[in-house]
Amino acid sequence: MPNAAQPLDLLLLPSWLVPVEPAGVVLKEHGLGIRDGNIVFIGPRTEALALQATEIRELPGMLLTPGLVNAHGHAAMALFRGLADDLPLMTWLKDHIWPAEARWVDEDFVRDGTDLAIAEQLQGGITCFSDMYFYPRIAAERVHHSGMRAQISIPVLDFPIPGARNADEALHQGVELFNDLKHHPRLSIAFGPHAPYTVGDENLEKIRVLADELDAAIQMHVHETADEVAQAVAERGERPLARLARLGLLGPRLQTVHMTQISDDDLALLVESNTSVVHCPESNLKLASGFCPVERLWQAGVNVAIGTDGAASNNDLDLLGETRTAALLAKAVAGNATALDAHRALRMATLNGARALGLEACIGSLEVGKAADITAFDLSGLAQQPVYDPVSQLIYATGRDCVKHVWVAGKILLDNRQLTRLDEQDLAATAARWGQRIGARHE
Ligand SMILES: [Zn+2]
Numbered sequence: 001m002p003n004a005a006q007p008l009d010l011l012l013l014p015s016w017l018v019p020v021e022p023a024g025v026v027l028k029e030h031g032l033g034i035r036d037g038n039i040v041f042i043g044p045r046t047e048a049l050a051l052q053a054t055e056i057r058e059l060p061g062m063l064l065t066p067g068l069v070n071a072h073g074h075a076a077m078a079l080f081r082g083l084a085d086d087l088p089l090m091t092w093l094k095d096h097i098w099p100a101e102a103r104w105v106d107e108d109f110v111r112d113g114t115d116l117a118i119a120e121q122l123q124g125g126i127t128c129f130s131d132m133y134f135y136p137r138i139a140a141e142r143v144h145h146s147g148m149r150a151q152i153s154i155p156v157l158d159f160p161i162p163g164a165r166n167a168d169e170a171l172h173q174g175v176e177l178f179n180d181l182k183h184h185p186r187l188s189i190a191f192g193p194h195a196p197y198t199v200g201d202e203n204l205e206k207i208r209v210l211a212d213e214l215d216a217a218i219q220m221h222v223h224e225t226a227d228e229v230a231q232a233v234a235e236r237g238e239r240p241l242a243r244l245a246r247l248g249l250l251g252p253r254l255q256t257v258h259m260t261q262i263s264d265d266d267l268a269l270l271v272e273s274n275t276s277v278v279h280c281p282e283s284n285l286k287l288a289s290g291f292c293p294v295e296r297l298w299q300a301g302v303n304v305a306i307g308t309d310g311a312a313s314n315n316d317l318d319l320l321g322e323t324r325t326a327a328l329l330a331k332a333v334a335g336n337a338t339a340l341d342a343h344r345a346l347r348m349a350t351l352n353g354a355r356a357l358g359l360e361a362c363i364g365s366l367e368v369g370k371a372a373d374i375t376a377f378d379l380s381g382l383a384q385q386p387v388y389d390p391v392s393q394l395i396y397a398t399g400r401d402c403v404k405h406v407w408v409a410g411k412i413l414l415d416n417r418q419l420t421r422l423d424e425q426d427l428a429a430t431a432a433r434w435g436q437r438i439g440a441r442h443e
Contacts, residue, residue: 159198
């Protein structure tokens, strides 16, 4: 019981509360108390009502879950949403995305695009996201102002990128940003070597040394397509994951994004090293990249998180929808209807994401002592009736339009579907202006 002499800042009284840890539990008639941004009480409603609280919110028909964790994306690319669709990965990247980035991406683009992505993600029940994009200091600043939580991955490629003339400059900026933000309560800085085919051994070794020194995470696109693996084998005689293992990059701090190609040796490497995988099913489907064998990884004990990827390849930042896709796809890929059940799908979108980002001690489940990063879903609509299992309803029958409230570190950032710190009309007008400029050049 929390100290009764000290009132709670906020007491939430939902119809259902799914803590995610312990797994598979649905609590009815329970309350959740928050003080100083942290969860300090979870218990039966009768006990909750005996506590002093500055604010009490009755949430009838609502399900409380840990805030969703979007473990991979490129936030500012929200401004490229729908610019080039229905193309294979390399054509899409080389003929459309890279030229558009060279033409348009500057500090203003990243500022406006990141704000748009933050707003969309909050409206979708996401409380924490991983970003990998240019001008990471600007993205970090936007996250700071928004009240949201994020991992900012410093993009590193062997060639010049917007904001950095070469990899050394990018790494130098990354270390500076890491040091400036190392005590920030909601921001963490990681290294983001783009992919095995855009970063050579020399720069990967530098990243490994820096990550070891700073105890920083590394996020990287790995084995996104069969072509990527085949080409690496033809050119180097080595699969990309084996190369990363040889360079000493595998480990619990590495987040491998996509992993649609997994041999028995690859699986053994992931398991032995405790490396996380970030599954991006809709990006993989849209670019026809392949299928990540989620159930196989899960059964082997690999931590699998989920991400939307950027809005240019998805085209939304809807992690709830992504999770539904993942749950359905996992069954098709495994040929087994019991694969990735609804409760495990929710765990993938919350606690596994937190674990991949190294934040599991702080977020990812509703437990006393963790930060109050919470999403309230309204399950009172006709499309959710009747409610036998609210988690089944959430994963298989609910869209992100049912997200009602979102708290990060106990602060309400979405209140009755309204953003509390960002102006929706301003964001829409700014995005439309970018759309007109970019669209005019691409017609
Ligand atoms: Zn990506």
